[in-house]
Amino acid sequence: MSELLLETIALRKEFGGLVAVDDVDFTIPRGSIISLIGPNGAGKTTFFNMLTGVYKPTAGRVVFDGEDIGGKPPHAATERGIGRTFQNIRLFEQMTATENVLVGMHCRLKGRMVPSIFGFPGVRREERAARERARELLAYCDLAGHEDDYARNLSYGDQRRLEVARALATQPKLLLLDEPTAGMNPQETLEFVDFVFKLRDDEDLTILLIEHDMKLVMGVSDRITVLEYGAKIAEGQAQEVQSDPRVIEAYLGKAAVS
Amino acid sequence: MASRHGRAYRGFFRLLESVGVKDARARWERKSPFLQRAVPPLAIAAVVLVLVLPFRTPDPAAIVFLAIVYALYIMPPRWRKWALPATVLTIAVLYPFLVQQLDYQRFLFEIPIFNTFPTIDTMAVMAIYAMMAVGLNIVVGYAGLLDLGYVAFYALGAYTAAWLASPHASQFHINGKPIDLNIGGVGVTEGLGGIHISIWIVLLAAAIVTAVGGILIGLPTLRLRGDYLAIVTLGFGEIIAEVAKNGDSITLGFNLTGGPPGINPLDPPGWGTWLADHLGLPANYLEKSGQYVNFVTLVYWSGLVLLLLTIFCSLRMRDSRLGRAWIAIREDEVAAAAMGIPLMRTKTWAYASGAFFGGVAGAWFGSFKQGVFPDDFYFQISIFILCMVILGGMGNVWGVVAGAAFLTYLNQEGLSSVSTWFNDKVLPCDPNTADPAKVISGGCVNAPLVSFGIYGLIIVLVMLFRPEGLIPERRRKLEFETGVHDEPLMDLRHAPES
Numbered sequence: 103m104s105e106l107l108l109e110t111i112a113l114r115k116e117f118g119g120l121v122a123v124d125d126v127d128f129t130i131p132r133g134s135i136i137s138l139i140g141p142n143g144a145g146k147t148t149f150f151n152m153l154t155g156v157y158k159p160t161a162g163r164v165v166f167d168g169e170d171i172g173g174k175p176p177h178a179a180t181e182r183g184i185g186r187t188f189q190n191i192r193l194f195e196q197m198t199a200t201e202n203v204l205v206g207m208h209c210r211l212k213g214r215m216v217p218s219i220f221g222f223p224g225v226r227r228e229e230r231a232a233r234e235r236a237r238e239l240l241a242y243c244d245l246a247g248h249e250d251d252y253a254r255n256l257s258y259g260d261q262r263r264l265e266v267a268r269a270l271a272t273q274p275k276l277l278l279l280d281e282p283t284a285g286m287n288p289q290e291t292l293e294f295v296d297f298v299f300k301l302r303d304d305e306d307l308t309i310l311l312i313e314h315d316m317k318l319v320m321g322v323s324d325r326i327t328v329l330e331y332g333a334k335i336a337e338g339q340a341q342e343v344q345s346d347p348r349v350i351e352a353y354l355g356k357a358a359v360s
Numbered sequence: 361m362a363s364r365h366g367r368a369y370r371g372f373f374r375l376l377e378s379v380g381v382k383d384a385r386a387r388w389e390r391k392s393p394f395l396q397r398a399v400p401p402l403a404i405a406a407v408v409l410v411l412v413l414p415f416r417t418p419d420p421a422a423i424v425f426l427a428i429v430y431a432l433y434i435m436p437p438r439w440r441k442w443a444l445p446a447t448v449l450t451i452a453v454l455y456p457f458l459v460q461q462l463d464y465q466r467f468l469f470e471i472p473i474f475n476t477f478p479t480i481d482t483m484a485v486m487a488i489y490a491m492m493a494v495g496l497n498i499v500v501g502y503a504g505l506l507d508l509g510y511v512a513f514y515a516l517g518a519y520t521a522a523w524l525a526s527p528h529a530s531q532f533h534i535n536g537k538p539i540d541l542n543i544g545g546v547g548v549t550e551g552l553g554g555i556h557i558s559i560w561i562v563l564l565a566a567a568i569v570t571a572v573g574g575i576l577i578g579l580p581t582l583r584l585r586g587d588y589l590a591i592v593t594l595g596f597g598e599i600i601a602e603v604a605k606n607g608d609s610i611t612l613g614f615n616l617t618g619g620p621p622g623i624n625p626l627d628p629p630g631w632g633t634w635l636a637d638h639l640g641l642p643a644n645y646l647e648k649s650g651q652y653v654n655f656v657t658l659v660y661w662s663g664l665v666l667l668l669l670t671i672f673c674s675l676r677m678r679d680s681r682l683g684r685a686w687i688a689i690r691e692d693e694v695a696a697a698a699m700g701i702p703l704m705r706t707k708t709w710a711y712a713s714g715a716f717f718g719g720v721a722g723a724w725f726g727s728f729k730q731g732v733f734p735d736d737f738y739f740q741i742s743i744f745i746l747c748m749v750i751l752g753g754m755g756n757v758w759g760v761v762a763g764a765a766f767l768t769y770l771n772q773e774g775l776s777s778v779s780t781w782f783n784d785k786v787l788p789c790d791p792n793t794a795d796p797a798k799v800i801s802g803g804c805v806n807a808p809l810v811s812f813g814i815y816g817l818i819i820v821l822v823m824l825f826r827p828e829g830l831i832p833e834r835r836r837k838l839e840f841e842t843g844v845h846d847e848p849l850m851d852l853r854h855a856p857e858s
Contacts, residue, residue, distance in 0.1 A: 154698060155697075156694070156697075156698075175697065175702070175703075176694075176697035176698050177697055177700045177701055177702045177703070180697075180698060180699060180700035181700055186698050188695065188698075192692050192694065192695040192698075193692075193695070194687070194688050194691040194692060194695065194696075195691065196687075196691055196835035197684075197687060197688070197691065197835070201684060201687075204681075204684055205684050205685065205688045205696070205699050205701070206699045206700070208681060208684070208685055208688075208699060208700050208701050209699075209700030209701070210700075211681050213680055213681040213682070215677065215680070215682055215709065215713070218676060218677065218680030218681065218682065219672075219673050219676040219677060219680070220676075221676070225680075229680075229681075268699065271699075272699060272700050
C-alpha cells in the first residue's frame with residue numbers, strides 16, 4: 103500500500119483555447135488534511151471536477167489508490183472511495199435527510215430489483231441495516247432529530263452537515279470538501295473546522311479541502327497547495343505558503359510584494 | 361385554527377351570530393373534534409334533501425353510496441388507511457354485478473350530467489390504460505425522464521402477443537412444414553397452425569421482449585437530457601408505429617406485422633382445459649356468456665388483477681434502492697452521479713421497467729381485442745397516457761390510476777354522455793338537422809369529435825389551478841408549494857464560483 107492515496111501527474115484541462123488546469127502534479131498522503139487554495143478563477147473547481155470524474159482530463163493521469171481513474175464517470179470515482187460535497191449545496195431537496203443519506207449508500211448496497219419487489223429477507227435485512235446506519239451518520243453529523251425533515255427545510259448549517267453525512271455514507275477513503283464554509287459565519291466556520299478534525303480522526307479519512315478563503319485553511323491543513331491561472335505556484339506548510347511572494351502577489355496584487 | 365377554515369365557514373358563523381345566536385363559533389369549536397367533523401356533512405345533506413325532495417325522490421342507491429363515503433370520512437385516519445382501499449377494491453370487484461343489472465336503478469343511480477356509470481367494456485379498457493399509466497409513471501414520475509413515445513412499448517407488447525398466440529406464424533416453414541405449435545393456447549381452430557401459447561406465458565414474454573426493447577431504445581437515447589430526450593423518444597414512438605404499418609412482405613420480404621390489416625385472429629384469454637377441470641378457472645373467456653359473468657367481465661377481472669400487480673410492483677420499486685436512485689436523478693443528476701449512482705444504468709432500468717408494464721398492457725389489449733391493428737398505436741396514445749399521468753399527479757401511483765380511469769371514461773363514453781346531456785337539457789338541439797360529422801350543427805354539440813382538444817383544455821386547466829395534479833405525490837406537492845428547484849443562474853446565497 104502506497105503512502106499516497108491520490109496522485110495527479112501532469113493533469114491538464116483545456117476548454118477550447120483556455121487552459122483551465124495547466125499540468126498540475128499533486129499528491130495527497132493518507133490520513134492528511136490537504137488544502138487547495140487560489141483566487142477566484144484559479145481552476146480549483148475544474149481540478150476538483152477532474153478528480154471526481156465530472157470532467158475528463160485533456161491530458162495527464164489521476165491515480166487513486168494505485169488505479170488510474172482519470173476520465174472514468176463520477177459514480178466510478180465514488181465507488182472507489184472518493185466522496186464529495188458541493189460548493190453550492192446540492193442536496194436532494196425533496197427527499198428527507200434519511201433518504202439523502204440512503205442515496206449516498208447506493209453503491210454500497212446490493213438490493214436488486216426483483217428481490218426488492220418481492221421483499222426477499224436479504225434485501226429487507228440490508229434495508230433495515232442501511233436505515234440504522236443512516237440514523238447513526240445523521241447523529242454523528244449533529245442532525246439527530248432531523249431524520250424525517252425534508253432537506254430543503256433544514257437550516258443552512260444543517261444542510262452543509264447533511265451534505266457531509268451523505269458523502270460519508272458513500273464510505274469514502276478520501277473526502278473532498280468544496281468550499282465547505284462558504285456562507286457560514288465565523289462561529290459556524292470554527293465549529294466546522296473542529297468537525298473536520300473529528301472526521302479525520304474518527305473515520306480514518308483523508309481530506310482535501312478546497313478553499314477560497316486563506317485564513318480558514320491555515321489552521322487545519324497539513325499542507326497547502328496554491329493554484330493560480332491553472333498552475334501550481336506554491337506548496338508547503340501554512341507559514342511557508344503565507345510568506346511566499348508569489349502567493350501574496352496572486353492574492354493581493356504586485357504592489358503588496360515590494 | 362381560523363386559517364384552516366374557508367370563507368364559507370367564517371361567513372356561516374358570522375351569519376348565525378348576526379341573527380342572534382351568541383358566540384356561535386367559539387361554542388362550536390369547543391365541541392369534540394369528532395363532532396366537528398361528523399355534523400357538517402349531515403347538515404349539508406339535510407339541506408340538500410329538503411331542497412331536492414319536492415322535485416324528485418332520491419335514489420336509494422345514491423343514498424347508500426353517500427353513506428359509505430360519509431362513513432369513510434368520519435372514521436379515524438388509522439382505519440381509513442385500510443378501509444378506503446378495501447372499499448374501492450370491493451366495489452371494483454363487484455362492479456360487473458352492479459352495472460349489468462337489468463333493473464339498473466336498484467343498484468346504481470344516475471350521475472348528474474354524466475348520466476350512467478361506465479359500462480363493463482369501458483372498465484376493461486380502463487384497467488389496460490391504468491396499467492400503462494402506472495408504467496409510464498415510473499419513467500416520467502419517478503425518474504423524471506419525459507417519454508413521448510410510450511406507445512412504442514404498447515405496440516411491441518401487442519405484436520409480441522400476436523406472434524406468440526395466433527395463426528400468423530403458420531406462413532413460415534421449418535423443414536418444409538408450416539409452424540404448428542400449441543402450448544396451452546385456447547380457442548385454437550384446428551388445422552390453422554401457427555404458434556399458440558397460453559396467454560399468461562405470452563404476457564410475461566411480451567413484457568420481457570418489451571423491456572429488452574426499452575433497453576435497446578434507451579441506450580442511445582438516454583444520454584440526452586430533457587427536451588432532447590423527449591424529441592428522440594417521440595421519434596422512436598413513430599418509428600415503431602410505422603414499422604407496424606409497413607412490416608408486411610412488400611417492404612421486408614417476409615411478413616412480420618401483417619401490414620395495415622394487422623394480425624388477427626389472436627387467441628382469446630383463457631386458462632385452458634386442464635386448469636378449468638382442476639381449479640375451476642374459465643377455460644376460454646369467449647365461451648362465457650352469462651348475464652353477469654361474460655367475456656368482458658372476465659377480461660375486466662383479469663385486467664384488474666394485472667393492474668393490482670403492476671401497482672404493487674411500482675410501489676415496491678419506488679421504495680427500493682433503485683427507486684431512491686430514480687428520484688435522486690430526477691432531483692439532481694450531478695449530485696446523484698457524485699453519490700455513486702450510475703446514471704445510464706439507472707435510467708435504463710427505469711425505461712425498461714416502464715416498458716415492461718407497457719408490454720403487459722399491450723399484450724393484454726391484443727388478447728382482449730383478439731387482434732392487433734397498426735392504427736391502434738398512433739402518436740396520440742402516448743400523449744393521452746402522459747395526460748393521465750399529469751392529470752392524476754406525477755409520481756403518485758393512486759393519482760395516476762385515478763387520472764387514467766377518468767380520462768379513459770371520458771374517451772370511451774363520458775364525452776358523448778355529456779354532449780347528450782347538453783343537447784337534451786341546455787342547448788336548442790334539433791337532432792333532425794344535426795350533422796353527425798360536425799362539432800356544432802343544428803344547435804347540437806358533438807364533443808367526441810374534438811376529444812383531444814378537450815383533454816388539452818383539461819390539462820391546461822389542471823396546470824393553471826392545480827399544477828401538482830389531482831392526487832399529488834408528497835414530494836411534488838412540496839415542490840409546487842414552495843417553488844421549483846432549478847439550476848440557479850447565479851446563486852446569491854453563496855460565495856462566487858472559483
